Amino acid sequence: MNLIDRITQFHADMRAIRRDIHAHPELCYQEARTADVVAQKLTEWGIPITRGLGKTGVVGTIKAGSSGKTVGLRADMDALPLQEHNTFAHRSTHDGKMHACGHDGHTTMLLAAAKYLSETRNFDGTVHVIFQPAEEGGAGAKAMMADGLFEKFPCDAVFGMHNWPGSKVGTFGVTAGPMMASSNEFEITITGKGAHAAMPHNGIDPVMVAVAIAQNLQTLVTRNKRPIDTAVLSITQIHAGDAYNIIPNEAVLRGTVRTFSGEVLDLIQTGMERIVEHSAKALGASAHLRFKRNYPPTINHKRETEFAIAVMQDVVGVDNVRTAIDPTMGSEDFAFMLEEKPGCYFFIGNGDGEHRELGHGMGPCMLHNPSYDFNDDLIPIGATVWVRMAEAYLPV
Ligand SMILES: [Zn+2]
Ligand SMILES: [Zn+2]
Secondary structure (H helix, E strand, O other): OOOOHHHHHOHHHHHHHHHHHHHOOOOOOOOHHHHHHHHHHHHHOOOOEEEEEOOOEEEEEEEEOOOOOEEEEEEEOOOEOOOOOOOOOOOOOOOOOEOOOOHHHHHHHHHHHHHHHHHHOOOOEEEEEEEEOOOOOOOHHHHHHHOOHHHHOOOOOEEEEEEEOOOOOOOEEOOOEEEEOEEEEEEEEEEOEOEEOOOHHHOEOHHHHHHHHHHHHHHHHHHHOOOOOOEEEEEEEEEEOOOOOEEOOEEEEEEEEEEOOHHHHHHHHHHHHHHHHHHHHHOOOEEEEEEEEEEOOEEEOHHHHHHHHHHHHHHHOHHHEEOOOOOEOOOOOHHHHHHHOOEEEEEEEOOOOOOOOOOOOOOOOOOOOOOOOOOOOHHHHHHHHHHHHHHHHOOO
16 A cells, blocks of 8 residues: 555544544534534644534635645534444543544544645645535535535535445445435325224225325336336335224325436436325325435546546555445435536445454444444545545646
8 A cells, every 4th residue: 555654654643633533423513523623633734724614614725836726625524313332432422422424534534634735735736625514414515515615615626535334444446427326305194084993984094095105106116217227215104093993184104215316316206296196086085295305316427536546546556446336325415516516426445343442332333333433544545545636636
């Protein structure tokens, strides 16, 4: 591995920062302390900062030379509402909150890169290091953009990195095109007519309507979209009634839809409206669909992905970069940035959990798991890739 020596020299300092952030997790838009740590470190290293974009977001700006070229490197700062099972020294000190997605590590890798870029300034242009809030469902990227992120800090391209448990340390994975899915939620409210369960002819049973809708909706995935397009429609909740002998008035279904394209999403949403309305009508009931689009699909741009691959290969070797991984049906709010700017989002292997210190929880080291911990060995690897990416994008 071609790690930058200087970054490996201050690895221990960065590990201490990462563990401090891990011990003090903060949820969506509450990242006040984390933002303080980021702002204080960047300032200490001579990097001018701007705070308050997307409430708690921080942007550091590092300039060198005279070129007008710019690049944005982005990390997320928020934690999850989860009780940590680990008992090692840097475990969460905030009850019910935990850095179980490794955003503590993402923040630290970008801090390490910023420190080195500020010390060396071996590039020609401007690097914006973007620390965003609320990736976990709060659309913090979108909030920073709404506050003028790309107007105040123009970026010719943006890059984002996420750790990936189960992939070896020292490896990367990426693909051009769809990398993660769009994430959308829905709620269907069915109105029937309550009755004595022994006299169903006096009512309109919303439970039968719920069952019909649940079945019919799956035809959107199997019969309406093209077989080569990807989509998932999962009903995750069915609620109706609370007695053995009463037909309820109402039933509610909730669930999620995932797709890799806006066109397929449009098709499914329109189809859901049709099926919900007419399935209910056919059985004498009425139904209403509420559909909420949360995150769009994360689509990597071809040219920037090829650029990112070349940088990663220089750092860890050609064999350690998987360049056409399967996309995942998870979602990611960096998608909003990629809708406006060319760029690439990629995975850095986090190992399978053996790095965890004594006292880790019994579970696997997977994202969103209470026994997860970010692997500190990644700090110099991720930071080196960030630095080399900035330097290659803004060549002297
Ligand atoms: Zn997450
Ligand atoms: Zn995450």
